[in-house]
Amino acid sequence: xxxxxxxxxxxxxxxxxxxxxxxxxxxxxxxxxxxxxxxxxxxxxxxxxxxxxxxxxxxxxxxxxxxxxxxxxxxxxxxxxxxxxxxxxxxxxxxxxxxxxxxxxxxxxxxxxxxxxxxxxxxxxxxxxxxxxxxxxxxxxxxxxxxxxxxxxxxxx
Amino acid sequence: xxxxxxxxxxxxxxxxxxxxxxxxxxxxxxxxxxxxxxxxxxxxxxxxxxxxxxxxxxxxxxxxxxxxxxxxxxxxxxxxxxxxxxxxxxxxxxxxxxxxxxxxxxxxxxxxxxxxxxxxxxxxxxxxxxxxxxxxxxxxxxxxxxxxxxxxxxxxxxxxxxxxxxxxxxxxxxxxxxxxxxxxxxxxxxxxxxxxxxxxxxxxxxxxxxxxxxxxxxxxxxxxxxxxxxxxxxxxxxxxxxxxxxxxxxxxxxxxxxxxxxxxxxxxxxxxxxxxxxxxxxxxxxxxxxxxxxxxxxxxxxxxxxxxxxxxxxxxxxxxxxxxxxxxxxxxxxxxxxxxxxxxxxxxxxxxxxxxxxxxxxxxxxxxxxxxxxxxxxxxxxxxxxxxxxxxxxxxxxxxxxxxxxxxxxx
Numbered sequence: 001x002x003x004x005x006x007x008x009x010x011x012x013x014x015x016x017x018x019x020x021x022x023x024x025x026x027x028x029x030x031x032x033x034x035x036x037x038x039x040x041x042x043x044x045x046x047x048x049x050x051x052x053x054x055x056x057x058x059x060x061x062x063x064x065x066x067x068x069x070x071x072x073x074x075x076x077x078x079x080x081x082x083x084x085x086x087x088x089x090x091x092x093x094x095x096x097x098x099x100x101x102x103x104x105x106x107x108x109x110x111x112x113x114x115x116x117x118x119x120x121x122x123x124x125x126x127x128x129x130x131x132x133x134x135x136x137x138x139x140x141x142x143x144x145x146x147x148x149x150x151x152x153x154x155x156x157x
Numbered sequence: 158x159x160x161x162x163x164x165x166x167x168x169x170x171x172x173x174x175x176x177x178x179x180x181x182x183x184x185x186x187x188x189x190x191x192x193x194x195x196x197x198x199x200x201x202x203x204x205x206x207x208x209x210x211x212x213x214x215x216x217x218x219x220x221x222x223x224x225x226x227x228x229x230x231x232x233x234x235x236x237x238x239x240x241x242x243x244x245x246x247x248x249x250x251x252x253x254x255x256x257x258x259x260x261x262x263x264x265x266x267x268x269x270x271x272x273x274x275x276x277x278x279x280x281x282x283x284x285x286x287x288x289x290x291x292x293x294x295x296x297x298x299x300x301x302x303x304x305x306x307x308x309x310x311x312x313x314x315x316x317x318x319x320x321x322x323x324x325x326x327x328x329x330x331x332x333x334x335x336x337x338x339x340x341x342x343x344x345x346x347x348x349x350x351x352x353x354x355x356x357x358x359x360x361x362x363x364x365x366x367x368x369x370x371x372x373x374x375x376x377x378x379x380x381x382x383x384x385x386x387x388x389x390x391x392x393x394x395x396x397x398x399x400x401x402x403x404x405x406x407x408x409x410x411x412x413x414x415x416x417x418x419x420x421x422x423x424x425x426x427x428x429x430x431x432x433x434x435x436x437x438x439x440x441x442x443x444x445x446x447x448x449x450x451x452x453x454x455x456x457x458x459x460x461x462x463x464x465x466x467x468x469x470x471x472x473x474x475x476x477x478x479x480x481x482x483x484x485x486x487x488x489x490x491x492x493x494x495x496x497x498x499x500x501x502x503x504x505x506x507x508x509x510x511x512x513x514x515x516x517x518x519x520x521x522x523x524x525x526x527x528x529x530x531x532x533x534x535x536x537x538x539x540x541x542x543x544x545x546x547x548x549x550x551x552x553x554x555x556x557x558x559x560x561x562x563x564x565x566x567x568x
Contacts, residue, residue, distance in 0.1 A: 052347025149507035
């Protein structure tokens with residue numbers, strides 16, 4: 001096992017989750033390459049080989065569009081997330097980066113104070129080391145354990 | 158004193174009022190299960206395509222009642238209650254799969270895919286001792302069989318003895334408009350479910366409410382996917398409970414929303430990559446860009462450009478509803494159209510730029526009316542009738558729902 005790989009993946013995902021949980025959503029697209037892909041699907045769809053996503057973006061511009069919509073267009077109640085991430089599992093090492101799997105749990109905290117376990121699942125990441133100390137997602141697939149989402153999924157996971 | 162008879166009086170104004178107790182009355186909920194879901198109505202169970210091979214099954218619901226839909230070895234589709242004749246345990250514990258028979262895990266009672274009881278463990282006991290009396294007729298306690306009809310690849314079921322044929326129940330306009338969307342053999346592209354924090358009727362009212370769409374959903378309005386100024390129409394079935402709302406893609410480019418200062422028309426709001434999301438083709442060749450169709454009580458067929466889905470509205474208690482989404486394309490789709498459907502699916506579902514808000518809106522009403530059992534909502538847009546009309550600035554389809562609902566409920 002390469003400790004440095006593990007550290008870089010853990011660090012990237014930790015910073016990624018922190019940006020979301022701290023409501024720095026405008027920074028979220030920058031964790032991806034310009035043509036980075038992001039999607040959220042369910043374990044059920046995956047098991048059946050069905051391609052549907054809840055969120056499907058194939059560029060940083062599409063990710064920025066998600067955030068603009070959340071800020072300006074969509075109607076939803078004030079809420080924030082708390083991500084808890086598992087230890088990354090390095091699935092493969094590639095010439096320019098690696099593939100990793102990281103499980104997550106996300107609690108959702110409402111304006112009213114109500115806190116629930118909102119989502120569990122794992123990230124399938126393809127990470128590219130695009131600078132000596134930098135890393136970005138070329139692809140991040142969020143696989144939800146459950147097919148059910150309570151009310152709505154506005155903020156990215 | 159009978160509190161219910163006092164409270165449960167429909168307002169004298171009729172269909173233009175909906176009393177708020179309909180969303181929070183436990184006894185009414187139970188009665189709906191019997192009179193509507195297990196009564197003389199057709200419930201959408203699944204798509205034919207969800208039973209891809211002989212000996213396959215899919216779990217579904219008839220209101221609260223769990224149901225198994227199967228395709229037997231000969232290809233025939235059946236549906237029956239998901240409840241063992243013996244002690245009432247769920248028979249089928251998976252969402253979908255393949256099986257030649259269904260075995261209850263509790264005591265190993267066995268059923269074929271038509272729902273007939275075929276085997277009882279140790280029925281005659283062991284070594285002549287124990288077992289079931291010879292005059293016991295467990296077959297007579299078999300799970301209830303649903304009557305099934307398949308229309309345009311959609312499987313519907315009913316328990317009602319007097320439910321008319323499905324085509325008659327749908328009505329001539331729905332027959333045409335469902336066939337319009339189901340133009341080729343369906344191909345599943347996936348699904349998920351959205352838990353709506355409200356009574357099931359608040360969600361179905363939301364779907365039938367053609368007035369709200371372009372006011373709540375800025376996405377619809379700003380990108381001119383659906384504006385009330387666009388040409389279209391509202392169809393309400395004779396009984397009232399089935400509706401279609403549609404609009405043409407072509408826009409007259411009016412600025413009624415901007416002039417009225419409506420929140421949903423935000424001229425300062427734009428997308429960086431709209432074509433990545435909204436690129437579409439007129440696959441139906443009729444210029445209709447949006448068609449939302451419902452069948453009483455809880456079926457929705459959706460066409461938003463090339464984004465096609467069926468939605469099952471499953472009551473999960475007084476103030477909880479599961480909305481089961483199944484998205485599909487056709488076996489004839491080329492790669493470009495298949496990709497377009499996946500991109501446009503960003504509009505729908507729990508994370509959909511449009512649909513996320515419907516879950517919230519129904520919940521806002523459920524919470525807003527707590528403590529208002531003696532008050533009622535105003536349903537007067539477009540007058541007091543339930544007739545089909547060109548204008549979608551109307552709540553005719555919502556009134557239609559209540560007309561049918563009251564008929565079934567005897568309210």
